[in-house]
Amino acid sequence: MEMLKAVKDISGVTALQHLTVKRPEFSHENEVRIIYRDSLGKVPDSENHIIIPTKSVDFIEDITVDPRIDHSEFVEFRNGAHTLIPGIPIRQSELYQIPNIQVPVFV
Secondary structure (H helix, E strand, C coil): CHHHHHCECCCCCEHHHHHHCCCHHHCCCCCCCCCCCCCCCCCCCCCCCCCCCCCCCCCCCCEEECCCCCHHHHHHHHHHHHHHCCCCCEEECCCCCCCCCCCCCCC
16 A cells, blocks of 8 residues: 555555546446555555445446456456355456457458
């Protein structure tokens, strides 16, 4: 987590800030961002974050996973998540995927 606070892009924005800011291009999505705590219980130090303890997953409609993770990692995550929250659709986002376009060639 410390590294996320320390690494900055050329505009001076930290990696942690990029992870916790909703970009205008995605403002149409109704989502909740969850910041993961490590095994030691560390969380980002920011007055812009709150921790909401909950034992219920009734509010989860579906889960979309980052498209950049390896497919095998996604499958492992999905299988593990389904044991904890069965019946919740879990998919890997298709954002950044190259579309499969078929162009007919006439000779």
